[in-house]
Amino acid sequence: MSLDWTTLGLQALNVLILVWLLARFFWRPVAGMIERRRAAAQALLDDARAKDEAARLALAQLSQARAGLGQEREAMLARARAQAEEDRAALLAQAAKDAEALRRAGQAAVEAERAAAARAWRERAGRLAVDIAARLAARLRGEAVQAAFLEFLLREIEALPAAARGAAALELVSAGEISAAARADIATRIAAVLGGAPEISFRTEPALIAGLELRGAHLRISNSWRADLDNILRDISHDG
Amino acid sequence: MISPLGDPVVFYVGELPVRQAVVATWGIMLLLVGGGVFCTSRLRLVPGRMQAALELIVTAVDEQIRETMRVEPGPYRAFIGTLFVFIFAANWSSLVPGVEPPTAHLETDAALALLVFLAVIWFGVRAGGVRGYLESFAFPNPVMIPLNFVETLTRTFSLLVRLFGNVMSGVFVVGIVLSLAGLLMPIPLMALELLTGAVQAYIFAVLAMVFIAGAVAQSHLETQGGKDSP
Numbered sequence A: 001m002s003l004d005w006t007t008l009g010l011q012a013l014n015v016l017i018l019v020w021l022l023a024r025f026f027w028r029p030v031a032g033m034i035e036r037r038r039a040a041a042q043a044l045l046d047d048a049r050a051k052d053e054a055a056r057l058a059l060a061q062l063s064q065a066r067a068g069l070g071q072e073r074e075a076m077l078a079r080a081r082a083q084a085e086e087d088r089a090a091l092l093a094q095a096a097k098d099a100e101a102l103r104r105a106g107q108a109a110v111e112a113e114r115a116a117a118a119r120a121w122r123e124r125a126g127r128l129a130v131d132i133a134a135r136l137a138a139r140l141r142g143e144a145v146q147a148a149f150l151e152f153l154l155r156e157i158e159a160l161p162a163a164a165r166g167a168a169a170l171e172l173v174s175a176g177e178i179s180a181a182a183r184a185d186i187a188t189r190i191a192a193v194l195g196g197a198p199e200i201s202f203r204t205e206p207a208l209i210a211g212l213e214l215r216g217a218h219l220r221i222s223n224s225w226r227a228d229l230d231n232i233l234r235d236i237s238h239d240g
Numbered sequence B: 001m002i003s004p005l006g007d008p009v010v011f012y013v014g015e016l017p018v019r020q021a022v023v024a025t026w027g028i029m030l031l032l033v034g035g036g037v038f039c040t041s042r043l044r045l046v047p048g049r050m051q052a053a054l055e056l057i058v059t060a061v062d063e064q065i066r067e068t069m070r071v072e073p074g075p076y077r078a079f080i081g082t083l084f085v086f087i088f089a090a091n092w093s094s095l096v097p098g099v100e101p102p103t104a105h106l107e108t109d110a111a112l113a114l115l116v117f118l119a120v121i122w123f124g125v126r127a128g129g130v131r132g133y134l135e136s137f138a139f140p141n142p143v144m145i146p147l148n149f150v151e152t153l154t155r156t157f158s159l160l161v162r163l164f165g166n167v168m169s170g171v172f173v174v175g176i177v178l179s180l181a182g183l184l185m186p187i188p189l190m191a192l193e194l195l196t197g198a199v200q201a202y203i204f205a206v207l208a209m210v211f212i213a214g215a216v217a218q219s220h221l222e223t224q225g226g227k228d229s230p
Helices: A005-138 A143-159 A180-194 A225-239 B020-040 B049-069 B074-095 B106-138 B142-181 B187-228
Strands: A169-174 A199-204 A212-216 B009-013 B016-019
Touching (some): A005 B016, A005 B020, A005 B049, A143 A180, A143 A212, A180 A199, B049 B187, B106 B187, B142 B187
Antiparallel strands (some): B009 B016
């Protein structure tokens, strides 16, 4: 067994060349690619870390802003609450004022209605009273009543001033028919009080209920139940 | 009779004989460099299957260097990695019919051992300078200088003999069994030979790392000691 030094040298040279070639075309490119990937991954991680930091910062700012928003919201709510309270108070005051006005208007209306009703009731009561009196008075028509009314009439005529007594034609209105004798007596007595010789005509008017009324051109003496009741009714109405 | 250890001359370049082992080595070089160029021409940041396999090889070599030498793999990757890949490919070249592994010949193994010997010196000098490297022979004391020097030579020789013995013996056994038992009988032995080839490639590369690491560490230690001493 011998050692071929030429072959040994060639093989050593071959392996050296192979080391150089593989270093150039295999080991370095692949290791470089691994390193590039590691660097890219590291850059991605750094980038992710930076983005994470930025996100945390943004979150902190957002939280701060949100806290500020909360305070602002509370302040706005407080302002709105105060404004609402003011508005509510104003509305309540206005409503109270309106209610008071309505109450007064209603009270006035009620008072007016009450007064009108009282007036109407008084008027109705007056009429009813007058009707009752008229019915009662109608039962008192008779000689005595007529004599009394004649006395009242003569007294009224006497109370007239002298200038008012000088009427030439007069009308005597009675509630019922008067007999001819009674008419003559009445005309005589009236003429005696008036003085002179006035012409007296007679007329019947049941609405008088009872009594004698003397009417002339410038003279009118209302002397009957009707006239008295009308006066009473007018006084009742005016009293209200 | 032709010696089974003989390496026939394939052709001559002038008066320089080119033997079968050299031609096989050239074939292996062409395959490795061509494959490397082909694969690395399409490297992408997002790797495919092929690229992932290549990166796995490089990462495994780097990790092995880190674990064995306790240094960053950059300066040693190409040498250690190429030794492993070449020896592995050379040992497994017996799979190709008619090709005898170059590592089954003494010259190839001697060349590899010689390169490791020179690499130990080169990396040792680079780490601690010529003086630092030479002073490393005096560790732990100057009495050890002859022993350390002899150890440097013998361990290189052991590298040569280990690889040559294992590969050559495998080829011999397969050849003998083939001549005695017939066509299919050597197959289990061939499979065992492939395993032996892979293991031997790994052992050669690891031992080269250990030797280089020893020289580098020792030279570095000597340099540091020289700097620290008043």
